[in-house]
Amino acid sequence: MSNSNTFFGHPIGLKTLFLTEMWERMSYYGMRALLVLYMTGAITGFNPGLGWSQVEAQAIYGIYVGLVYFMVVPGGWLADNILGHQKAVLIGAIIIALGHYTLAIPITQTFFLGLLLVVLGTGLLKGNISTIVGKLYDAGQDGKRDSGYTIFYMSINIGSTLGFLVCSFLGEKIGWHWGFGAAGIGMTFGVIQFIKSRHLLGDAGAAPNDMDDAKRAKLINYSRVTLIGMFFVIAAGLLGFFTIDPRYFAEQFAYFLTIVAGLYFLYLFIFAGLTATERRNLILLFVLFVGAAAFWSGFDQSAGSLNIFARDYTDLSVAGYIIPVGWLQFFNPIFVVVFAPIFAGVWANLAARNLDPSLPIKFAIGLLFMGLSFVVMLVAVELAMKSSPVGMQWLVLTYLFQTWGELALSPIGLSAFSRYSPKKYVGQMFGLWFLASAIGGVLAGLLGGEALGEGLDSISPVFNFMIKYYLVIAVILIVLSFVIKAKPKET
Ligand code: GLN
Numbered sequence: 234m235s236n237s238n239t240f241f242g243h244p245i246g247l248k249t250l251f252l253t254e255m256w257e258r259m260s261y262y263g264m265r266a267l268l269v270l271y272m273t274g275a276i277t278g279f280n281p282g283l284g285w286s287q288v289e290a291q292a293i294y295g296i297y298v299g300l301v302y303f304m305v306v307p308g309g310w311l312a313d314n315i316l317g318h319q320k321a322v323l324i325g326a327i328i329i330a331l332g333h334y335t336l337a338i339p340i341t342q343t344f345f346l347g348l349l350l351v352v353l354g355t356g357l358l359k360g361n362i363s364t365i366v367g368k369l370y371d372a373g374q375d376g377k378r379d380s381g382y383t384i385f386y387m388s389i390n391i392g393s394t395l396g397f398l399v400c401s402f403l404g405e406k407i408g409w410h411w412g413f414g415a416a417g418i419g420m421t422f423g424v425i426q427f428i429k430s431r432h433l434l435g436d437a438g439a440a441p442n443d444m445d446d447a448k449r450a451k452l453i454n455y456s457r458v459t460l461i462g463m464f465f466v467i468a469a470g471l472l473g474f475f476t477i478d479p480r481y482f483a484e485q486f487a488y489f490l491t492i493v494a495g496l497y498f499l500y501l502f503i504f505a506g507l508t509a510t511e512r513r514n515l516i517l518l519f520v521l522f523v524g525a526a527a528f529w530s531g532f533d534q535s536a537g538s539l540n541i542f543a544r545d546y547t548d549l550s551v552a553g554y555i556i557p558v559g560w561l562q563f564f565n566p567i568f569v570v571v572f573a574p575i576f577a578g579v580w581a582n583l584a585a586r587n588l589d590p591s592l593p594i595k596f597a598i599g600l601l602f603m604g605l606s607f608v609v610m611l612v613a614v615e616l617a618m619k620s621s622p623v624g625m626q627w628l629v630l631t632y633l634f635q636t637w638g639e640l641a642l643s644p645i646g647l648s649a650f651s652r653y654s655p656k657k658y659v660g661q662m663f664g665l666w667f668l669a670s671a672i673g674g675v676l677a678g679l680l681g682g683e684a685l686g687e688g689l690d691s692i693s694p695v696f697n698f699m700i701k702y703y704l705v706i707a708v709i710l711i712v713l714s715f716v717i718k719a720k721p722k723e724t
Contacts, residue, residue, distance in 0.1 A: 243381050244369040246434040249427060251385060254362055255392035256423025257326065260333055260416035261301075261355065262566075263396025265536045266559035267404040267412045269294050269681075270544060280408050283341060287685035291537050292479035295678010297348055298533055299486055302671035304356025306664035309364070311357065313660050314452050318361040318368070318438030319431060325357025326424045333417030339410045346471055347413070360663050365438035367651050367659075375723070379648045383577060386644050390566035395419070397566075401559025480682065487675045494522065494668045497661075507655050514653040514721045517592065518662070520713055522669045524596035525646050527706050529673020530680060531603040531699060532635055535562050537681035538692070539628060542613070546689065548622040561628050568636035576640040592649055592721070593714035597707040599642030604703035606634035607696045614692045621689075653721045 240248040272290035274282015285293075312321035332350030335343050366385050370378040396416065404412020441449075469475060498519050502512060543549065544558045583589045590598070613627035646666060654662035684695035 241384060243377070243384065244437075246369050246437055247366065247381055247384060249430040249433045250362055250366055250369075251388040252430070253322065253326065253358075253423050253427045254385060255388040255395075256419050256426070257329065257355075257358055257362075258389045258392030259396040259399075260329060260420040260423075261351070261396070262393035262536075262562070263400030263419065263559075264333060264336065264351070264413055264416040265294075265298070266397055266401050266540065266562055267409060268297065269537055269540055270405065270558060271409045273541070274409075280405070282409065283344075287541065288682040289479050291678045291682035291685065292483040293678070294537055295483050295533075295675045295681070296479060296486060297352065298674025298677065299483075299490065299671045300352045301355045301359070302667045302674060303490060304352055305360035305667040305671075306356075306661075308356035308358070309360045309660050309664045311456060312361045312364070312438075313442050314444070315441055315449070315456060316357075317441045318365050319434060321357045321361045322365070322438075323424070323427055323431070325354045325359075325361070326420060326427060328354030329358065330354075330417050330420035330424055333413055333420055337410045337414035337417055339408070349467060349471075360667055361438070363647070364660060364663060365434065368437040369434075375652060378651070382648055382651075383573065383644060386573065386647075387570060390569040394563045394566040394570075397559050397563040401557040401562075405557040405559065480679070483675055483679050487672060487679065490668060490672045490675065494665060494672065497665060497668075498522070501655070501658060505655065505658065508724065510722050511655040511724050513717075514724065515655070517717055517721050518650060518653060518665075520593055520710065520717070521596055521646055521649060522665060524593070524600060524706060524710055525642065525666070525669035526672040526676070527703060528596075528599055528603055528638065528642055529670050530676035531607065531673075531703065532639065533674050533677035534681055535565060535632070535635075537677055538684045539610070539631065541681075541685055542610070542617075542692070543625070543628055546613075546617040546621045546623060547625050547628060549625065561625060562632070564629050564632040565636050565639075568633055569639065572636060572640055573644070576637075591714045591717075592645065593710040593717065595641050595645050597710040597714070599638040599640075600703045600707040600710070602634045602638030602641065604700045604707070606631040606638065607700050607703075609634065610696050611693060611700075614689060614696070618689055649721075652723055656724060 238245050240246075240251070269290050270282065272283050272285045272293060273287055274280065274284070276282060276284035283290075308321060308325065312318045316324070329351050332347050332352075332354055334347075335350055336347035338347075363382075363385070366381055367378060370381060396419065399419070400412040400415050402412075403415050404410075444452075470477070498515065501507065502515055507515065540558060540562070543561045547561070549556050549558065549561075580589060580595075609627060609631045613623050613631075616623045616627075646669075650662050650666045651659060680695055680699060684692045
Protein backbone atom coordinates (compact mmCIF):
# COMPACT_ATOMS: atom_id res chain seq x y z
CA MET A 234 0.00 0.00 0.00
CA SER A 235 1.47 3.40 -0.94
CA ASN A 236 2.24 5.91 1.76
CA SER A 237 -0.14 8.55 0.44
CA ASN A 238 -2.87 6.03 0.95
CA THR A 239 -2.47 5.50 4.66
CA PHE A 240 -3.89 6.97 7.83
CA PHE A 241 -1.12 7.95 10.27
CA GLY A 242 0.90 5.17 8.69
CA HIS A 243 -1.95 2.68 9.10
CA PRO A 244 -4.21 1.06 6.51
CA ILE A 245 -6.44 3.76 5.07
CA GLY A 246 -9.56 1.85 6.13
CA LEU A 247 -8.76 2.88 9.70
CA LYS A 248 -9.86 6.40 8.73
CA THR A 249 -13.34 5.18 7.84
CA LEU A 250 -13.64 3.32 11.15
CA PHE A 251 -12.12 6.20 13.10
CA LEU A 252 -14.72 8.67 11.86
CA THR A 253 -17.66 6.29 12.18
CA GLU A 254 -16.74 5.41 15.75
CA MET A 255 -16.13 9.07 16.54
CA TRP A 256 -19.66 10.03 15.51
CA GLU A 257 -21.20 6.99 17.14
CA ARG A 258 -19.51 7.75 20.47
CA MET A 259 -20.42 11.43 20.10
CA SER A 260 -24.05 10.38 19.96
CA TYR A 261 -23.76 7.67 22.64
CA TYR A 262 -21.98 9.70 25.31
CA GLY A 263 -23.74 12.96 24.38
CA MET A 264 -27.16 11.40 24.85
CA ARG A 265 -26.16 9.36 27.90
CA ALA A 266 -24.98 12.49 29.71
CA LEU A 267 -28.54 13.82 29.46
CA LEU A 268 -30.35 10.63 30.34
CA VAL A 269 -30.55 10.67 34.15
CA LEU A 270 -30.77 14.45 34.22
CA TYR A 271 -33.81 14.25 31.96
CA MET A 272 -35.40 11.34 33.83
CA THR A 273 -34.96 12.93 37.25
CA GLY A 274 -35.50 16.55 36.15
CA ALA A 275 -38.41 18.48 37.66
CA ILE A 276 -41.59 18.25 35.60
CA THR A 277 -42.09 21.98 35.71
CA GLY A 278 -39.82 24.80 34.60
CA PHE A 279 -38.47 25.88 31.25
CA ASN A 280 -37.02 22.46 30.43
CA PRO A 281 -39.30 19.91 32.07
CA GLY A 282 -37.92 16.48 32.86
CA LEU A 283 -39.78 13.31 33.74
CA GLY A 284 -39.65 13.74 37.54
CA TRP A 285 -38.72 10.11 38.22
CA SER A 286 -37.00 8.99 41.41
CA GLN A 287 -33.22 8.55 41.55
CA VAL A 288 -33.49 4.84 42.27
CA GLU A 289 -35.73 4.29 39.25
CA ALA A 290 -33.79 6.55 36.90
CA GLN A 291 -30.40 5.14 37.85
CA ALA A 292 -31.70 1.59 37.42
CA ILE A 293 -33.04 2.44 33.95
CA TYR A 294 -29.72 4.04 33.09
CA GLY A 295 -27.92 0.87 34.28
CA ILE A 296 -30.22 -1.40 32.29
CA TYR A 297 -29.69 0.80 29.26
CA VAL A 298 -25.88 0.68 29.47
CA GLY A 299 -26.03 -3.04 30.27
CA LEU A 300 -28.24 -3.77 27.26
CA VAL A 301 -26.11 -1.65 24.93
CA TYR A 302 -23.05 -3.76 25.70
CA PHE A 303 -24.92 -7.04 26.04
CA MET A 304 -26.35 -6.65 22.55
CA VAL A 305 -22.81 -6.60 21.19
CA VAL A 306 -22.87 -10.40 21.58
CA PRO A 307 -25.84 -11.17 19.28
CA GLY A 308 -24.63 -8.30 17.06
CA GLY A 309 -21.32 -10.09 16.63
CA TRP A 310 -23.05 -13.37 15.91
CA LEU A 311 -25.23 -11.79 13.20
CA ALA A 312 -22.18 -10.17 11.58
CA ASP A 313 -20.09 -13.36 11.74
CA ASN A 314 -22.75 -15.61 10.32
CA ILE A 315 -25.14 -13.59 8.22
CA LEU A 316 -24.45 -9.94 7.56
CA GLY A 317 -20.68 -9.50 7.50
CA HIS A 318 -19.19 -6.86 9.79
CA GLN A 319 -19.37 -3.93 7.38
CA LYS A 320 -23.07 -4.30 6.72
CA ALA A 321 -23.75 -4.81 10.43
CA VAL A 322 -21.97 -1.52 11.21
CA LEU A 323 -23.96 0.34 8.56
CA ILE A 324 -27.34 -1.03 9.63
CA GLY A 325 -26.42 -0.43 13.27
CA ALA A 326 -25.47 3.19 12.61
CA ILE A 327 -28.78 3.85 10.84
CA ILE A 328 -30.78 2.28 13.69
CA ILE A 329 -28.84 4.33 16.27
CA ALA A 330 -29.59 7.56 14.40
CA LEU A 331 -33.28 6.61 14.25
CA GLY A 332 -33.19 5.95 18.00
CA HIS A 333 -31.83 9.39 18.79
CA TYR A 334 -34.34 11.03 16.46
CA THR A 335 -37.08 9.12 18.25
CA LEU A 336 -35.80 10.50 21.58
CA ALA A 337 -35.87 13.95 19.99
CA ILE A 338 -39.66 13.75 19.62
CA PRO A 339 -40.82 15.86 22.56
CA ILE A 340 -43.22 13.33 24.06
CA THR A 341 -42.59 10.70 26.73
CA GLN A 342 -44.50 7.88 25.02
CA THR A 343 -41.66 7.23 22.61
CA PHE A 344 -38.85 7.50 25.19
CA PHE A 345 -38.31 3.77 25.68
CA LEU A 346 -38.66 3.06 21.97
CA GLY A 347 -35.84 5.53 21.31
CA LEU A 348 -33.62 3.91 23.95
CA LEU A 349 -34.31 0.44 22.57
CA LEU A 350 -33.38 1.49 19.05
CA VAL A 351 -30.07 2.90 20.28
CA VAL A 352 -29.48 -0.37 22.18
CA LEU A 353 -30.16 -2.53 19.12
CA GLY A 354 -28.14 -0.34 16.78
CA THR A 355 -25.16 -0.17 19.12
CA GLY A 356 -25.29 -3.96 19.44
CA LEU A 357 -24.74 -4.17 15.70
CA LEU A 358 -22.11 -1.45 15.53
CA LYS A 359 -19.85 -1.30 18.58
CA GLY A 360 -18.29 -4.75 18.71
CA ASN A 361 -18.21 -5.25 14.95
CA ILE A 362 -16.43 -2.01 14.22
CA SER A 363 -13.76 -3.02 16.77
CA THR A 364 -13.48 -6.38 15.00
CA ILE A 365 -12.94 -4.72 11.61
CA VAL A 366 -10.07 -2.67 13.08
CA GLY A 367 -8.31 -5.94 13.85
CA LYS A 368 -9.01 -7.27 10.36
CA LEU A 369 -7.21 -4.39 8.68
CA TYR A 370 -3.90 -5.98 9.67
CA ASP A 371 -2.29 -9.19 8.52
CA ALA A 372 -1.42 -11.99 10.91
CA GLY A 373 1.96 -11.20 12.43
CA GLN A 374 1.33 -7.45 12.50
CA ASP A 375 0.41 -7.47 16.18
CA GLY A 376 2.43 -4.45 17.23
CA LYS A 377 0.90 -2.44 14.42
CA ARG A 378 -2.57 -3.68 15.27
CA ASP A 379 -2.13 -2.60 18.89
CA SER A 380 -1.19 0.90 17.82
CA GLY A 381 -4.18 0.85 15.43
CA TYR A 382 -6.39 0.17 18.43
CA THR A 383 -4.76 3.05 20.28
CA ILE A 384 -5.62 5.43 17.43
CA PHE A 385 -9.12 3.99 17.40
CA TYR A 386 -9.38 4.64 21.16
CA MET A 387 -8.63 8.28 20.42
CA SER A 388 -11.61 8.47 18.07
CA ILE A 389 -13.82 7.23 20.91
CA ASN A 390 -12.66 10.01 23.14
CA ILE A 391 -12.69 12.80 20.56
CA GLY A 392 -16.25 11.73 19.78
CA SER A 393 -17.38 11.73 23.38
CA THR A 394 -15.82 15.16 24.03
CA LEU A 395 -17.80 16.49 21.11
CA GLY A 396 -20.93 14.78 22.40
CA PHE A 397 -20.69 16.27 25.89
CA LEU A 398 -19.95 19.67 24.44
CA VAL A 399 -22.83 19.83 22.00
CA CYS A 400 -25.55 17.60 23.45
CA SER A 401 -25.17 18.79 27.05
CA PHE A 402 -25.29 22.41 25.97
CA LEU A 403 -28.35 22.00 23.74
CA GLY A 404 -30.11 19.50 26.01
CA GLU A 405 -29.66 21.38 29.25
CA LYS A 406 -29.75 24.98 28.07
CA ILE A 407 -32.28 24.83 25.21
CA GLY A 408 -34.32 21.66 25.71
CA TRP A 409 -33.64 17.96 26.35
CA HIS A 410 -34.98 16.93 22.97
CA TRP A 411 -32.63 19.30 21.17
CA GLY A 412 -29.74 17.47 22.80
CA PHE A 413 -31.15 14.08 21.76
CA GLY A 414 -31.69 15.42 18.23
CA ALA A 415 -28.07 16.62 18.08
CA ALA A 416 -26.97 13.09 18.92
CA GLY A 417 -29.08 11.89 15.98
CA ILE A 418 -27.51 14.41 13.64
CA GLY A 419 -24.02 13.40 14.77
CA MET A 420 -24.78 9.74 14.07
CA THR A 421 -26.20 10.74 10.68
CA PHE A 422 -22.85 12.33 9.79
CA GLY A 423 -21.32 9.01 10.77
CA VAL A 424 -23.70 7.10 8.49
CA ILE A 425 -22.98 9.38 5.53
CA GLN A 426 -19.24 9.21 5.91
CA PHE A 427 -19.35 5.43 6.36
CA ILE A 428 -21.30 5.01 3.13
CA LYS A 429 -18.96 7.36 1.28
CA SER A 430 -15.72 5.82 2.51
CA ARG A 431 -16.69 2.20 3.03
CA HIS A 432 -14.75 1.18 -0.08
CA LEU A 433 -11.52 2.05 1.78
CA LEU A 434 -12.09 -0.99 3.98
CA GLY A 435 -11.63 -3.31 1.01
CA ASP A 436 -12.74 -6.76 2.01
CA ALA A 437 -11.95 -6.39 5.75
CA GLY A 438 -15.14 -7.56 7.42
CA ALA A 439 -17.06 -7.49 4.14
CA ALA A 440 -18.27 -11.08 4.05
CA PRO A 441 -19.65 -13.29 6.80
CA ASN A 442 -17.94 -16.60 7.63
CA ASP A 443 -17.85 -19.24 4.94
CA MET A 444 -20.52 -21.88 5.31
CA ASP A 445 -22.73 -23.89 3.03
CA ASP A 446 -25.96 -22.33 1.80
CA ALA A 447 -28.26 -24.73 3.61
CA LYS A 448 -26.64 -23.95 6.96
CA ARG A 449 -26.75 -20.21 6.34
CA ALA A 450 -30.44 -20.45 5.36
CA LYS A 451 -31.11 -22.22 8.65
CA LEU A 452 -29.31 -19.53 10.65
CA ILE A 453 -31.18 -16.78 8.77
CA ASN A 454 -34.39 -18.52 9.69
CA TYR A 455 -33.45 -18.71 13.38
CA SER A 456 -32.62 -15.03 13.41
CA ARG A 457 -35.89 -14.13 11.71
CA VAL A 458 -37.91 -16.04 14.26
CA THR A 459 -35.92 -14.44 17.11
CA LEU A 460 -36.37 -10.97 15.63
CA ILE A 461 -40.11 -11.44 15.24
CA GLY A 462 -40.34 -12.74 18.82
CA MET A 463 -38.33 -9.78 20.07
CA PHE A 464 -40.53 -7.40 18.11
CA PHE A 465 -43.67 -8.73 19.81
CA VAL A 466 -42.19 -8.66 23.30
CA ILE A 467 -40.94 -5.10 22.79
CA ALA A 468 -44.22 -3.96 21.25
CA ALA A 469 -46.22 -5.51 24.10
CA GLY A 470 -43.98 -3.82 26.65
CA LEU A 471 -44.18 -0.44 24.94
CA LEU A 472 -47.96 -0.71 24.66
CA GLY A 473 -48.16 -1.36 28.39
CA PHE A 474 -49.23 -5.02 28.34
CA PHE A 475 -46.74 -5.63 31.10
CA THR A 476 -44.73 -3.34 33.32
CA ILE A 477 -41.25 -3.75 34.70
CA ASP A 478 -39.93 -2.60 38.03
CA PRO A 479 -36.59 -1.10 36.91
CA ARG A 480 -34.70 -1.89 40.06
CA TYR A 481 -35.86 -5.49 40.23
CA PHE A 482 -35.18 -5.92 36.53
CA ALA A 483 -31.69 -4.44 36.86
CA GLU A 484 -30.87 -6.87 39.67
CA GLN A 485 -32.07 -9.89 37.71
CA PHE A 486 -30.28 -8.64 34.63
CA ALA A 487 -27.01 -8.40 36.59
CA TYR A 488 -27.37 -12.03 37.70
CA PHE A 489 -28.30 -13.09 34.20
CA LEU A 490 -25.25 -11.43 32.65
CA THR A 491 -22.92 -12.89 35.25
CA ILE A 492 -24.30 -16.39 34.73
CA VAL A 493 -24.14 -16.09 30.93
CA ALA A 494 -20.53 -14.91 31.06
CA GLY A 495 -19.55 -17.57 33.62
CA LEU A 496 -21.16 -20.37 31.62
CA TYR A 497 -19.56 -19.17 28.44
CA PHE A 498 -16.08 -19.19 29.92
CA LEU A 499 -16.77 -22.62 31.33
CA TYR A 500 -18.04 -23.90 28.00
CA LEU A 501 -14.94 -22.65 26.22
CA PHE A 502 -12.71 -24.08 28.88
CA ILE A 503 -14.23 -27.55 28.90
CA PHE A 504 -15.90 -28.19 25.57
CA ALA A 505 -14.21 -26.04 22.95
CA GLY A 506 -11.31 -28.45 22.43
CA LEU A 507 -8.68 -25.91 23.46
CA THR A 508 -5.01 -26.72 23.82
CA ALA A 509 -3.30 -26.42 27.21
CA THR A 510 -1.83 -23.03 26.27
CA GLU A 511 -5.19 -21.75 25.09
CA ARG A 512 -6.73 -22.87 28.37
CA ARG A 513 -4.08 -21.08 30.39
CA ASN A 514 -4.70 -17.92 28.37
CA LEU A 515 -8.43 -18.28 28.94
CA ILE A 516 -7.97 -18.36 32.72
CA LEU A 517 -5.99 -15.16 32.48
CA LEU A 518 -8.68 -13.53 30.33
CA PHE A 519 -11.31 -14.58 32.85
CA VAL A 520 -9.36 -12.88 35.62
CA LEU A 521 -9.12 -9.73 33.50
CA PHE A 522 -12.83 -9.98 32.79
CA VAL A 523 -13.67 -9.82 36.50
CA GLY A 524 -11.38 -6.83 36.96
CA ALA A 525 -12.93 -5.04 33.99
CA ALA A 526 -16.53 -5.57 35.17
CA ALA A 527 -15.64 -4.10 38.56
CA PHE A 528 -13.86 -1.20 36.91
CA TRP A 529 -16.77 -0.21 34.64
CA SER A 530 -19.18 -0.24 37.58
CA GLY A 531 -17.27 2.80 38.84
CA PHE A 532 -16.50 4.34 35.49
CA ASP A 533 -20.15 4.43 34.45
CA GLN A 534 -21.06 6.46 37.53
CA SER A 535 -20.01 9.44 35.38
CA ALA A 536 -23.38 9.76 33.72
CA GLY A 537 -25.13 8.40 36.84
CA SER A 538 -24.38 9.37 40.42
CA LEU A 539 -21.47 11.71 39.58
CA ASN A 540 -23.67 13.54 37.08
CA ILE A 541 -26.24 14.13 39.83
CA PHE A 542 -23.51 15.17 42.26
CA ALA A 543 -22.41 17.71 39.65
CA ARG A 544 -25.96 18.97 39.23
CA ASP A 545 -27.02 19.16 42.86
CA TYR A 546 -23.90 19.74 44.93
CA THR A 547 -21.30 21.33 42.67
CA ASP A 548 -20.76 24.97 41.85
CA LEU A 549 -20.86 25.07 38.06
CA SER A 550 -20.18 28.75 37.52
CA VAL A 551 -17.18 29.74 35.45
CA ALA A 552 -16.62 33.48 35.16
CA GLY A 553 -20.26 34.11 35.90
CA TYR A 554 -21.57 31.54 33.41
CA ILE A 555 -23.22 28.36 34.65
CA ILE A 556 -21.81 25.58 32.52
CA PRO A 557 -23.98 22.60 31.57
CA VAL A 558 -23.74 19.75 34.12
CA GLY A 559 -22.57 17.32 31.41
CA TRP A 560 -19.53 19.43 30.58
CA LEU A 561 -17.72 18.10 33.64
CA GLN A 562 -17.72 14.70 32.00
CA PHE A 563 -15.51 15.74 29.15
CA PHE A 564 -12.54 15.81 31.49
CA ASN A 565 -12.43 12.04 31.10
CA PRO A 566 -11.98 11.95 27.30
CA ILE A 567 -9.71 14.99 27.33
CA PHE A 568 -7.48 13.33 29.91
CA VAL A 569 -7.48 10.17 27.80
CA VAL A 570 -6.19 12.05 24.78
CA VAL A 571 -3.55 13.81 26.89
CA PHE A 572 -2.35 10.82 28.91
CA ALA A 573 -2.71 7.91 26.47
CA PRO A 574 0.67 8.61 24.80
CA ILE A 575 2.30 9.02 28.23
CA PHE A 576 0.94 5.69 29.45
CA ALA A 577 1.96 3.99 26.22
CA GLY A 578 5.45 5.50 26.67
CA VAL A 579 5.69 4.31 30.27
CA TRP A 580 4.73 0.74 29.36
CA ALA A 581 7.14 0.74 26.41
CA ASN A 582 9.90 2.10 28.59
CA LEU A 583 9.33 -0.50 31.29
CA ALA A 584 9.13 -3.23 28.66
CA ALA A 585 12.48 -2.14 27.23
CA ARG A 586 13.98 -2.71 30.69
CA ASN A 587 12.09 -5.96 31.08
CA LEU A 588 10.00 -4.48 33.87
CA ASP A 589 6.68 -4.36 32.04
CA PRO A 590 4.01 -5.26 34.63
CA SER A 591 1.92 -8.33 33.88
CA LEU A 592 -1.66 -7.89 32.68
CA PRO A 593 -3.28 -8.62 36.08
CA ILE A 594 -0.96 -6.06 37.70
CA LYS A 595 -1.96 -3.42 35.14
CA PHE A 596 -5.60 -4.21 35.82
CA ALA A 597 -4.96 -3.96 39.55
CA ILE A 598 -3.40 -0.53 38.98
CA GLY A 599 -6.55 0.42 37.04
CA LEU A 600 -8.74 -0.64 39.95
CA LEU A 601 -6.59 1.12 42.53
CA PHE A 602 -6.93 4.38 40.59
CA MET A 603 -10.68 3.80 40.39
CA GLY A 604 -10.75 3.31 44.18
CA LEU A 605 -8.70 6.45 44.66
CA SER A 606 -11.15 8.43 42.52
CA PHE A 607 -13.91 7.52 44.97
CA VAL A 608 -11.72 8.45 47.94
CA VAL A 609 -11.65 11.92 46.37
CA MET A 610 -15.43 11.80 46.07
CA LEU A 611 -15.72 10.87 49.77
CA VAL A 612 -13.89 14.07 50.62
CA ALA A 613 -16.15 16.02 48.26
CA VAL A 614 -19.27 14.49 49.82
CA GLU A 615 -18.00 15.28 53.29
CA LEU A 616 -17.43 18.91 52.30
CA ALA A 617 -20.81 19.12 50.58
CA MET A 618 -22.47 17.92 53.78
CA LYS A 619 -20.93 20.86 55.60
CA SER A 620 -21.61 23.40 52.92
CA SER A 621 -22.92 22.79 49.45
CA PRO A 622 -22.13 23.42 46.62
CA VAL A 623 -18.48 22.42 46.46
CA GLY A 624 -15.96 23.44 43.80
CA MET A 625 -15.71 21.43 40.61
CA GLN A 626 -12.07 20.55 41.21
CA TRP A 627 -13.24 17.45 43.12
CA LEU A 628 -14.99 15.96 40.15
CA VAL A 629 -12.14 16.96 37.87
CA LEU A 630 -9.65 15.16 40.14
CA THR A 631 -11.99 12.17 40.33
CA TYR A 632 -12.09 11.97 36.54
CA LEU A 633 -8.32 12.33 36.37
CA PHE A 634 -7.83 9.25 38.55
CA GLN A 635 -10.54 7.33 36.72
CA THR A 636 -8.87 8.13 33.42
CA TRP A 637 -5.49 6.92 34.67
CA GLY A 638 -7.27 3.76 35.74
CA GLU A 639 -8.95 3.45 32.37
CA LEU A 640 -5.63 3.80 30.56
CA ALA A 641 -4.08 1.04 32.67
CA LEU A 642 -6.95 -1.28 31.85
CA SER A 643 -9.15 -0.59 28.87
CA PRO A 644 -6.90 -0.36 25.78
CA ILE A 645 -4.74 -3.09 27.26
CA GLY A 646 -7.72 -5.35 27.88
CA LEU A 647 -8.94 -4.92 24.32
CA SER A 648 -5.61 -5.89 22.86
CA ALA A 649 -5.17 -8.78 25.34
CA PHE A 650 -8.51 -10.19 24.23
CA SER A 651 -7.52 -9.86 20.57
CA ARG A 652 -4.11 -11.48 21.14
CA TYR A 653 -4.68 -14.25 23.63
CA SER A 654 -8.16 -15.48 22.77
CA PRO A 655 -8.30 -18.87 21.12
CA LYS A 656 -8.07 -17.92 17.41
CA LYS A 657 -11.29 -19.62 16.38
CA TYR A 658 -13.23 -17.69 19.00
CA VAL A 659 -11.81 -14.18 18.74
CA GLY A 660 -15.14 -12.63 17.66
CA GLN A 661 -17.02 -14.18 20.54
CA MET A 662 -14.28 -13.33 23.00
CA PHE A 663 -14.68 -9.68 22.01
CA GLY A 664 -18.32 -10.18 22.89
CA LEU A 665 -17.21 -11.39 26.33
CA TRP A 666 -15.00 -8.33 26.76
CA PHE A 667 -18.06 -6.17 26.19
CA LEU A 668 -20.10 -8.37 28.56
CA ALA A 669 -17.77 -7.10 31.28
CA SER A 670 -18.87 -3.58 30.32
CA ALA A 671 -22.49 -4.73 30.40
CA ILE A 672 -22.16 -6.11 33.94
CA GLY A 673 -20.31 -2.96 34.99
CA GLY A 674 -23.04 -0.77 33.50
CA VAL A 675 -25.90 -2.50 35.32
CA LEU A 676 -23.98 -2.48 38.59
CA ALA A 677 -23.30 1.22 38.05
CA GLY A 678 -27.03 1.87 37.83
CA LEU A 679 -27.79 -0.20 40.93
CA LEU A 680 -24.99 1.34 42.99
CA GLY A 681 -25.85 4.84 41.76
CA GLY A 682 -29.48 4.40 42.81
CA GLU A 683 -28.38 3.11 46.19
CA ALA A 684 -26.01 6.06 46.59
CA LEU A 685 -28.58 8.69 45.77
CA GLY A 686 -31.62 7.10 47.38
CA GLU A 687 -31.43 9.37 50.45
CA GLY A 688 -29.61 12.36 48.99
CA LEU A 689 -26.13 13.16 50.29
CA ASP A 690 -26.50 10.91 53.35
CA SER A 691 -26.59 7.71 51.38
CA ILE A 692 -23.62 8.46 49.12
CA SER A 693 -20.71 7.84 51.49
CA PRO A 694 -21.62 4.32 52.57
CA VAL A 695 -21.98 3.23 48.94
CA PHE A 696 -18.76 4.87 47.76
CA ASN A 697 -17.01 3.41 50.81
CA PHE A 698 -18.23 -0.03 49.87
CA MET A 699 -17.04 0.48 46.29
CA ILE A 700 -13.57 1.55 47.43
CA LYS A 701 -13.37 -1.65 49.46
CA TYR A 702 -14.33 -3.89 46.59
CA TYR A 703 -11.85 -2.25 44.23
CA LEU A 704 -9.19 -2.79 46.84
CA VAL A 705 -10.12 -6.43 47.41
CA ILE A 706 -10.24 -7.26 43.71
CA ALA A 707 -6.97 -5.38 43.10
CA VAL A 708 -5.27 -7.41 45.83
CA ILE A 709 -6.67 -10.64 44.40
CA LEU A 710 -5.33 -9.67 40.97
CA ILE A 711 -1.91 -8.94 42.42
CA VAL A 712 -1.84 -12.26 44.24
CA LEU A 713 -2.96 -14.06 41.09
CA SER A 714 -0.24 -12.40 39.09
CA PHE A 715 2.23 -14.30 41.25
CA VAL A 716 0.28 -17.53 40.86
CA ILE A 717 -0.10 -17.22 37.08
CA LYS A 718 3.63 -17.05 36.52
CA ALA A 719 3.79 -18.18 32.92
CA LYS A 720 3.42 -15.33 30.47
CA PRO A 721 0.42 -15.67 28.18
CA LYS A 722 1.37 -17.01 24.75
CA GLU A 723 -0.16 -16.18 21.43
CA THR A 724 -1.58 -19.28 19.82
N1 GLN B 1 -14.81 4.38 26.76
C1 GLN B 1 -14.75 3.19 26.00
C2 GLN B 1 -15.75 3.18 24.88
O1 GLN B 1 -16.70 3.88 24.87
C3 GLN B 1 -14.97 1.95 26.83
C4 GLN B 1 -16.31 1.86 27.43
C5 GLN B 1 -16.65 0.48 27.94
O2 GLN B 1 -16.20 -0.56 27.46
N2 GLN B 1 -17.47 0.43 28.94
O3 GLN B 1 -15.60 2.44 23.96
